[in-house]
Amino acid sequence: MASGHRARVLIRAACLVWLAGCGKPEPVVKIGFAAPLTGDQAPQGQDMLRGAQLAIEHANSQGPILPGIRLELVALDDQRNPTQAVAVAKRLVADPDVVAVVGHLNSSCTMPASAIYHQARLLQITPVSSNPQISRQGFDTFYRTCATDxxxxxxxxxxxxxxxxxxxxxxxxxxxxxxxxxxxxxxxxxxxxxxxxxxxxxxxxxxxxxxxxxxxxxxxxxxxxxxxxxxxxxxxxxxxxxxxxxxxxxxxxxxxxxxxxxxxxxxxxxxxxxxxxIGSDIHQIPTAREFVKAFETRFGSIGAYSAYTYEATSIAVWAVRQAGTKDRSAVLAAIKRLKDYPGLFGLQGFDAKGDSLIRDIxxxxxxxxxxxxxxxxxxx
Amino acid sequence: MTPLQLFCQQLANGLTLGAIYALIALGYTMIYGVIQLINFAHGELFMVGAYVALTLVLLSSAGPLPSGIPWWMTLLVCGLGSMAAAGMLGAAIERFAYRPIRHAPRLNALITAIGMSFFLQNALMLLYGATDRHFPNPIPLTRWEVGGVTVTLMQLVVWAASGLLMVGLQLLVMSTKLGMAMRATAQDLKACALLGIPVDRIIATTFVIGSAFAAMGGMLFGLHYGTINFHDGYLMGLKAFTAAVLGGIGNIPGAMVGGLVLGLLEGLGAGYLSSQWKNVFAFLILVVLLLFKPRGLLGERVADRA
Known part of the structure; x- marks a missing residue:
C-alpha cells in the first residue's frame, strides 16, 4: 500500500516537472511600442520603431534585464487613429508580460490611450506627443521625453x-x-x-x-x-x-x-x-554622438523622432531594472526615483507632471x- | 486682387477638381446604367490607374527611353498605358466577380463590390507600400495671368484631357452602333439579349470604358497633387459617387455636370466659408438637393441613361 502511494506521488511530481519544463514558455518581460506603422505617417512611426529597437538591442547587450528573463519589444500599429490607439492600448494592458509602453506619436492617440494605461497602472512614456493637456490630466503613469507645445x-x-x-x-x-x-x-x-x-x-x-x-x-x-x-x-x-x-x-x-x-x-x-x-538637433549634442553613429551604421539616416524614442525606451528599461521585478506598480515607483539620468539630450529628468526637464526648442x-x-x- | 478676380480664380480652382470628379463619376454612372450596380471598387480602379501611371512616369524618366522626348508625349504614353491596364482590370473584375452573380439578388453584387474594393486596396498597399508616394510631374511649371486670374499649364492639361474624353464618350454613346447597344442594354437587358445583342460583351465594354476613365482621373490626380497613397481611392470614390448621385445616377451628362458642380461647391466653400467645413458643405448641398430633386440634377431623363 505504502509503496503504491509513493509511486503515485513520484509520478505526479514527474508530471509537474514535465509540465513546468514544456508547457510553460520561456519567461519574458515586454516593453510595448505604439505608433503609426502604416499609412501616411508611417515614415515617422518607422523611425520611432528603429529607435526603440536599437534601445532594446543595447539593453540586451548589457545582460539580462531581470535574472533569467528575456526582454522583448512588442510593436503595434495605431494607424494615427485614436480609436485604433485605444484598441492597441487595451491589447498592451491585457498582456501581463508588458511592464511599460513607449508611445504614441500623435497627441490625439496618446491622450485617450493614456487613460487606459493609467487605469491599468502601466507606465507610459511618450517620446514625442507634445500637447501640454496630456500631462495636466494628473496621471502618475504618464511621462514624456520631449518638450511641450x-x-x-x-x-x-x-x-x-x-x-x-x-x-x-x-x-x-x-x-x-x-x-x-x-x-x-x-x-x-x-x-x-x-x-x-x-x-x-x-x-x-x-x-x-x-x-x-x-x-x-x-x-x-x-x-x-x-x-x-x-x-x-x-x-x-x-x-x-x-x-x-x-x-x-x-x-x-x-x-x-x-x-x-x-x-x-x-x-x-x-x-x-x-x-x-521639440528638442535640439541630435547631431549637435555631444552626449548623443555615439547613439547617432550606432543608428546611422545600423539603419542609414536618422529620423526626427528616433532619438526621443530611444531615450524613452532606455528609460523604461532603466525603470524595470531598478524595480527588479515584473510588477507594474514597482516599475512606476522606480521611475519616480529617476534623477539626472544620463540620456541622449543631457541629464534627463521629469517634473511633477511627468514632463521632461529638458525644455529646448x-x-x-x-x-x-x-x-x-x-x-x-x-x-x- | 479684386473680389471678382478672386471669385474667378476660385471658379478655375473648383473646375480643376470638378473635372477629375467628373471623370470618376462617369464610371459609376455608366456601370449603374447597364447593370444597376454601384461599383464600390471603382475608387480603387482610380488608384490602380494612378499607380500604373506613376510606374510608367518613373520608368520613362529613369528608364530606357531617350530623355529628349517632350513632356506631353510622356503623358500620352502614361495615360494610355494606365487606361489600358485599368480597363483590363475592370473587365476582369466584371468577368470573374460580378458576372457569376449577375442574376442573384442585388445585395450580393453590392457586397461583392465592397469586398473587391478591400481586396484591391490591400493589394495596392502590398505592392507599392503604405506610405505616401511622390508623383513626379513632367509638366513644366508654366502659368498665365488672364485678367488677374492665374491659370497653370497643369490645370489646362486637366481640363483638356477630361474635356476630350467626355466629348469622345458622348459621341461614342450617342452616334455609334456600340453606343446604341449600350443604351439599349441600359433600357432592357433581357429584351436586348432576345434581339441578339451580345449583352455580356456590351457590359464588359462598359466596365472597360468606366475603369479607363477612372484611371485617367487617377493619373491627373497624381500629377496635380504630387502625392498618392493607396487609400486615396476611398475618399475620391465617395466624392465621385456623390457627384454621380448629384447629377442623377445612370445619366452620363449628369455625371459630368455633377462632378463639376461638386468641385465648384468644394472650391467655393473652402474659399469663402471655411476650409474645415468644406466636406460638410458639399454633402449638405447634396442632401438638400435630393430632398427637392430625388433623381438628381438631370435624373429625370431616364431614357437617356447608358
Missing amino acids: DLQGPAAALFIVKELSAGRVFVLDDMTTYGRGLANELIKKLSALRVEVIGHEGITQGDKDFVPLLTKIKSLRPDLVYFAGMFPEGALLIKQRAEVGLAGYFMGGDGLFDAALIQLATPRAAEGVYLTT GLFTVKAGKFVFLKAASWD
Missing part, C-alpha cells in the same frame, strides 16, 4: 516677431489634438506680442486639395503662414502654395520635420520653410533640399 508655440511666436519681423500671420492647423493645441499656444503668444493674426482655419487630415484655401489666404496678403500639423498635409500646403503664388514666409512645428516633407513638396517649393522641433530651415539647423534654446 506650450514651449514650442511661444518659441515660434518669438522667432516670427523678433527675427522675421512678420506683422500679419495666418494660422492653419489640422484640427487634431496636436495641431489645434499648438496653433492655440502660438496665437496666445502672438496676441501677447501684439501681432495681428489675420485668420485661423482648420484643414482635414488626409485632404489633398488646399488650392481654394491658399487662394483665399493669398488675397489677404499675410507676411507668414503657420501650419500646425503633420508633414503629409504640410508638404501639400507648401507645394500648392508655390503653385498659387502665395509669397511670404511659411513656418510649421515638429510635425513637419521629416525628409519626406521636402521630397513630397519638391525641394524648390520647400526652400526657406522654417520649423521648430530647436529651429530649422530648408536649404537646397535639406533641413539646416539654425539654433536651439530654452525660450521660457
Whole structure:
C-alpha cells in the first residue's frame, strides 16, 4: 500500500516537472511600442520603431534585464487613429508580460490611450506627443521625453516677431489634438506680442486639395503662414502654395520635420520653410554622438523622432531594472526615483507632471533640399 | 486682387477638381446604367490607374527611353498605358466577380463590390507600400495671368484631357452602333439579349470604358497633387459617387455636370466659408438637393441613361 502511494506521488511530481519544463514558455518581460506603422505617417512611426529597437538591442547587450528573463519589444500599429490607439492600448494592458509602453506619436492617440494605461497602472512614456493637456490630466503613469507645445508655440511666436519681423500671420492647423493645441499656444503668444493674426482655419487630415484655401489666404496678403500639423498635409500646403503664388514666409512645428516633407513638396517649393522641433538637433549634442553613429551604421539616416524614442525606451528599461521585478506598480515607483539620468539630450529628468526637464526648442530651415539647423534654446 | 478676380480664380480652382470628379463619376454612372450596380471598387480602379501611371512616369524618366522626348508625349504614353491596364482590370473584375452573380439578388453584387474594393486596396498597399508616394510631374511649371486670374499649364492639361474624353464618350454613346447597344442594354437587358445583342460583351465594354476613365482621373490626380497613397481611392470614390448621385445616377451628362458642380461647391466653400467645413458643405448641398430633386440634377431623363 505504502509503496503504491509513493509511486503515485513520484509520478505526479514527474508530471509537474514535465509540465513546468514544456508547457510553460520561456519567461519574458515586454516593453510595448505604439505608433503609426502604416499609412501616411508611417515614415515617422518607422523611425520611432528603429529607435526603440536599437534601445532594446543595447539593453540586451548589457545582460539580462531581470535574472533569467528575456526582454522583448512588442510593436503595434495605431494607424494615427485614436480609436485604433485605444484598441492597441487595451491589447498592451491585457498582456501581463508588458511592464511599460513607449508611445504614441500623435497627441490625439496618446491622450485617450493614456487613460487606459493609467487605469491599468502601466507606465507610459511618450517620446514625442507634445500637447501640454496630456500631462495636466494628473496621471502618475504618464511621462514624456520631449518638450511641450506650450514651449514650442511661444518659441515660434518669438522667432516670427523678433527675427522675421512678420506683422500679419495666418494660422492653419489640422484640427487634431496636436495641431489645434499648438496653433492655440502660438496665437496666445502672438496676441501677447501684439501681432495681428489675420485668420485661423482648420484643414482635414488626409485632404489633398488646399488650392481654394491658399487662394483665399493669398488675397489677404499675410507676411507668414503657420501650419500646425503633420508633414503629409504640410508638404501639400507648401507645394500648392508655390503653385498659387502665395509669397511670404511659411513656418510649421515638429510635425513637419521629416525628409519626406521636402521630397513630397519638391525641394524648390520647400526652400526657406522654417520649423521648430521639440528638442535640439541630435547631431549637435555631444552626449548623443555615439547613439547617432550606432543608428546611422545600423539603419542609414536618422529620423526626427528616433532619438526621443530611444531615450524613452532606455528609460523604461532603466525603470524595470531598478524595480527588479515584473510588477507594474514597482516599475512606476522606480521611475519616480529617476534623477539626472544620463540620456541622449543631457541629464534627463521629469517634473511633477511627468514632463521632461529638458525644455529646448530647436529651429530649422530648408536649404537646397535639406533641413539646416539654425539654433536651439530654452525660450521660457 | 479684386473680389471678382478672386471669385474667378476660385471658379478655375473648383473646375480643376470638378473635372477629375467628373471623370470618376462617369464610371459609376455608366456601370449603374447597364447593370444597376454601384461599383464600390471603382475608387480603387482610380488608384490602380494612378499607380500604373506613376510606374510608367518613373520608368520613362529613369528608364530606357531617350530623355529628349517632350513632356506631353510622356503623358500620352502614361495615360494610355494606365487606361489600358485599368480597363483590363475592370473587365476582369466584371468577368470573374460580378458576372457569376449577375442574376442573384442585388445585395450580393453590392457586397461583392465592397469586398473587391478591400481586396484591391490591400493589394495596392502590398505592392507599392503604405506610405505616401511622390508623383513626379513632367509638366513644366508654366502659368498665365488672364485678367488677374492665374491659370497653370497643369490645370489646362486637366481640363483638356477630361474635356476630350467626355466629348469622345458622348459621341461614342450617342452616334455609334456600340453606343446604341449600350443604351439599349441600359433600357432592357433581357429584351436586348432576345434581339441578339451580345449583352455580356456590351457590359464588359462598359466596365472597360468606366475603369479607363477612372484611371485617367487617377493619373491627373497624381500629377496635380504630387502625392498618392493607396487609400486615396476611398475618399475620391465617395466624392465621385456623390457627384454621380448629384447629377442623377445612370445619366452620363449628369455625371459630368455633377462632378463639376461638386468641385465648384468644394472650391467655393473652402474659399469663402471655411476650409474645415468644406466636406460638410458639399454633402449638405447634396442632401438638400435630393430632398427637392430625388433623381438628381438631370435624373429625370431616364431614357437617356447608358
